[in-house]
Amino acid sequence: MGRRRAPELYRAPFPLYALQVDPSAGLLIAAGGGGAAKTGIKNGVHFLQLERINGRLSASLVHSHDTETRATMNLALAGDILAAGQDAHCQLLHFQAHQQKGNKAEKAGKTGSKEQGPRQRKGAAPAEKKCGVETQQEGLEVKIENLQVVQTDFSPDPLQKVVCFNHDNTLLATGGTDGYIRVWKVPSLEKVLEFKAHEGEIEDLALGPDDKLVTVGWDLKASVWQKDQLVTQLHWQENGPTFSSTPYRYQACSESGTFLGLGTVTGSVAIYIAFSLQCLYYMRESHGIVVTDVAFLPEKGRGPELLGSHETALFSVAVDSRCQLHLLPSRRSVPVWLLLLVCVGLIVVTILLLQSAFPGFL
DSSP states (O other): OOOOOOOEEEEOSSOEEEEEEETTTTEEEEEEEOTTSSSSOOEEEEEEEEEEETTEEEEEEEEEEEOTTOOEEEEEEETTEEEEEETTEEEEEEEEEEEOSSOHHHHHHHTTOOOOSEEOOTTOOOOEEETTEEEOSSSEEEEEEEEEEEEOOOSSSOOEEEEEEOTTSSEEEEEETTOEEEEEETTTOOEEEEEEOOSSOEEEEEEOTTSEEEEEETTSEEEEEETTEEEEEEEHHHHSOOOTTSOOOOOOOOOOOSEEEEEOTTSOEEEEETTTOOEEEEETTSSSSOEEEEEEOOSSTTHHHHHTTEEEEEEEEETTSEEEEEEEEOOOOOOHHHHHHHHHHHHHHHHHHHHHHSTTOO
16 A cells, blocks of 8 residues: 555646745745756746635646746745745746636536646646746636846855745845845835844744844754844753754744644655644655645635635645645534533532432522
8 A cells, every 4th residue: 555645736847845825816826946957847936726626625727937047946925926036036026816707617617527636727728928928818817027136145055045024015034045134125125134144054034023033044043133133042952852962953933823834854744733732634754755845725815715614724845846735624622602501501410419418408
């Protein structure tokens, strides 16, 4: 019997490294590529439409944006603007999605399909190539515009490793192999802050609403900054158990929420309760190779409609070119009214027992 795997939602023609979900349009955005090497492997950003068909979540490719010789290694989303980390640069992309008319009959014809996974749109005309952009001619239409681009890393082997927007999408922060944090205005990409945060590569960062930054790096440090001033620092050896023979490295810092999604270097995917770290879902070696990014389906926009009866949905991508779907079924819970009814019943039974044992109790 083969290894159990999560449902394959989509398979790209190149390795996948980054993932974002646009809940307002119901879009799953996956990016990656083979880089500048002349191997014949393309580079691109793919836009997938998420739909529920026969009660199952499915995805279909509606737009392929060619990034030429640059593989996208990380993504951040702010409304209709994507920040894509490509080699040593950050490229801003503006996208617009709208439903074309005359698509209802086509959707009706699809309802008979029971397959969960990548789909091709029936009757769709061949993809049109223009200025490095491929657009499907029917269904949801996506248009892409290249905005500003800026170099964000200046090490001898430069690479942007992470990018994120602040809470109101007016700033974005980048980090890479040179250990520097750089903050830029959106959409002009005018630099407003630059400082050395770590010795070595920056693994992840987060921007808070009060101008605070959280950064993690290969130097085994996690730091909190107020602009470029260090506020506090966490060392694993100081704040947790120490095993002299086992090296530890911070890999990510994430926003608080109901769930925590995790992808491992061995291809496993897990979902935990954020506050207690109780494991609710674990798929061992689902990808069979390093998981490069994970993203939850947000509980806003079209999120609840797409979730159906499930409590949450986690998407994962890996170097194996696959995008997988990990669904967490709704956990059974006792309604509040039933708990109150049981409590009232217990009180009544207790009173009756006391009255029987001690006549005249009441």
